[in-house]
Amino acid sequence: MNELAVVLPGLNLKNPIMPASGCFGFGYEYSNFYDLSELGAVIMKAATGTARLGNPTPRVAETASGMLNAIGLQNPGVNHIIEQEVPFLAEYDTSIIANIAGSTIEEYEMVAEAFNDTEHVHALELNISCPNVKEGGIQFGTDPQMAAKVTERVKRVSKLPIYVKLSPNVTDIVAMAKAVEAAGADGLSMINTLTGMQIHLPSRRPLIANKTGGLSGPAIKPIAIRMIYEVKQHVDLPIIGMGGICNAEDVLEFLLAGADAVAVGTANFSNPLVCKEIIADLPDVLKRNGLSSVQEAIGKAVFI
Amino acid sequence: MNELAVVLPGLNLKNPIMPASGCFGFGYEYSNFYDLSELGAVIMKAATGTARLGNPTPRVAETASGMLNAIGLQNPGVNHIIEQEVPFLAEYDTSIIANIAGSTIEEYEMVAEAFNDTEHVHALELNISCPNVKEGGIQFGTDPQMAAKVTERVKRVSKLPIYVKLSPNVTDIVAMAKAVEAAGADGLSMINTLTGMQIHLPSRRPLIANKTGGLSGPAIKPIAIRMIYEVKQHVDLPIIGMGGICNAEDVLEFLLAGADAVAVGTANFSNPLVCKEIIADLPDVLKRNGLSSVQEAIGKAVFI
Amino acid sequence: MKKEKLTIIATKQIAKATFEMKLENIHISENAVPGQFLHILMEGHTLGRPISIADIDKQNHIVTILFKVVGSGTKRLAEYRVGQQIDALGPSGNGFPSEQNEKKTVLLIGGGIGVPPMYYLGKQLAEQNVNVIAILGFQTAENVFYEEKFNQVAETYIVTDDGSYGEEGFVTDLLDQVGNFDCYYTCGPLPMIKAITDKLIGKRGYISLEERMGCGVGACLACMIPANNQSGYKKICSDGPVFSAEEVII
């Protein structure tokens, strides 16, 4: 058996590595660097009901061991994605996860339904945690009842497994996870970015035009690990873990903390080949740490 | 006039720089590196009613651009601090702020009262945000009602101005700030550490013996800046800002975001002379950015 | 575009806080066209630093970049020494279109650290028998660089904000004085580019734009510029950095 394989609802992954939503577009650009069939899965950029232009620029800023972004869910709309973007990715031997967002529950439902008939999309990642849009997004992600409601409603209309993407900007992450578990989520995806800000000294103003942005990268890894560890103790759902992963050791840390698979976001910007390199390194990192498979590593630090 | 001077409740600071609580002990060790009279103020290590031994070791771990700590409020108890530690600091021409903590509201009251008769302590920092103790600490810091209650009770017994130290581990930092403002706080101190974890791969266990620890250092600076900026818009209290400050540019970023003074924690570990160096660099950094004083910089990015 | 290792074979300061670095790399030297950039990836820096290709020596596989130290990344870059290697994505983006300009007159307008890509372009145009005029704007005398090199390929005018070197004023002040030209190419700060496109409206022109970048390859949507096309935007890193003056909204 393949020591890297993981089976999750809707996802038969040859390895647990996937690029994170928003950090890989729809795969096209990175296909110039390596064969996307090497990836366990690809999580696409967020899809909304209709096209969105996103926020004004500057949209990104570098921070210590991380970055801020406020792209603002720019995307060409769900129909365009299904028609123009999914077919390209479908050519590769990898699973496809669609990240869906909206300003209203109805928009979430509409986007989720649109993916019902695209055989190439294997699961949905329900983005209730985007900090960069005025409406929708994060308000669903910081209130357990709202999170449960949108999960339940999307679950009702969708034929695909739903991974709810949790926001770390909350007092009680376990309460959020329990709420969406009760509402029928098939899995969790965590964490999205932490809301942050940088002041540009010369202009004395927030550097990001949207003022705040989402903090990602190695800086947030300890927070991601803590939240996954906590949630794993209380919730039975599989977890796609993310937040600052840069190498195969980081992947193992997430697996031990309770992630069943992982997504790599910001690190693609520091090295476009990072996912491929992590996949290549992972078997050896497992072995050096006395583990024979990814499956064996999952949750090892939690259940002892 | 001294361009670095700031006047805050109880504090007549010759400059806005002070070492953060827990990162400078009671000053003794760092007095070997420079004259503590150069500092605007010193915030002492947390004081509790009686001596505490803290958590088992390891208590610290390095993270990307930051660190985790779980000291666990180890301290010799408030009476010992007043008798043995304050007199040493009182020899220097600097303000002294006592950081107070407890497991119960009664303990907070008792510690606060104990400082009433020490003329050398100029203000209290009410630590309702320590993530590293089982009882007290963070539960007061994540619930606005609890925070208000402890603030009010301490305010009632203390003769000193109270700066309430807020935890960033909350969904709504503005709600916390408003609650303690309404309860009579004289100022805010923010932010304390974010709860995080690191897994030690060889042992497959959380590296910190306490499992979780508080994340500090440059990694968290964007979160601190965002929270201060948000709170400054809604609350009138002066703010002592902290979280990742390493140099005079960082100080200016905090001032522009709305801090009235700043504390430097983790950076003392990377460079024991950092506070002295920041104070020396600050006038030039202000000037290069077209500002004539600290006072002029405060909140400039917020109110435009 | 590939991820490449480039070996530093020379590095020196050529003006105030401004450095010239010569890098050896086969793939980039063989494929780069004027206006393209390197997206430089440095350890300890999450994001790449886009730096224009200022010159190429195809025969010796040498790529020249010129950069100004403005923050932590360029500061670090200035500390690298001969023999060390840097990682970069390149050649990145789309350069200036190579049109049939023979015997025509082309105006190059560069401002500050927008001057570097103009040099490689001017050199190539001169080789193609184009009549090249260059207006180069700098803050003060101590910021001026590459004047002699430009003199060899173009009729060159220097302006400084304070008149401490060349003419006093902005590059736009000279637009009327340099005579007729068929087409212009410009790179520099946005206000300069805007002033130029406003003044030269109707003229065929190409502008090179800057924006803070995330991925540098077109995937993250950090570097948008509103455009007159169907989607309403273009990506500076992959659709640009060079655009025709009419195609984007600045």
Add this chain to the structure above:
Amino acid sequence: MKKEKLTIIATKQIAKATFEMKLENIHISENAVPGQFLHILMEGHTLGRPISIADIDKQNHIVTILFKVVGSGTKRLAEYRVGQQIDALGPSGNGFPSEQNEKKTVLLIGGGIGVPPMYYLGKQLAEQNVNVIAILGFQTAENVFYEEKFNQVAETYIVTDDGSYGEEGFVTDLLDQVGNFDCYYTCGPLPMIKAITDKLIGKRGYISLEERMGCGVGACLACMIPANNQSGYKKICSDGPVFSAEEVII
């Protein structure tokens, strides 16, 4: 203790993943005693790295350290080259007490990367006319270092876990075989130290302890060890790293 800049004057690999680095610095070379350490501060690393002083050449102001690459900090340290400077706090902590040991026999027991401080101590004891015996434990043959240097100052026994060099087994296996001694000094992994103090209970002994450090100066309370004193603890960075075998609870 001060914050000092030390200039690297030599650096080389001396065993598997183990490096010897010679550093020039007046303050530290003049003041350090055996058992003290440098708290090395490196850019890009929030916390200092405590590394024992393995030897001092007072005349030439040279401080020698020996370190094993185990993580990011020691990896970075191994990459430094001759001529570069490193920042460190030092000399840090309290070293082995200099007692009146003349004509007596002292046993040094070092395990792995706990061997380095034993060398400077052994050298100094030998100069004071003390009869020195050393038991040095390593994992395997390829980890062994400084055997010859120890031979010059002590009657030296090497043990390896797998017997690939010297005797097979642990340092504790040799305690009965080395003859009588008046006092012992040890540094190495905690289980080794614990086994030694258990076995040598009642003997006068000094142990050097390790713990993850924050400040390295005694201010942050990261590096506690329970102790038989009034406060119930000692700080390894400033009260230690050397303690008498009875004063702390391990």
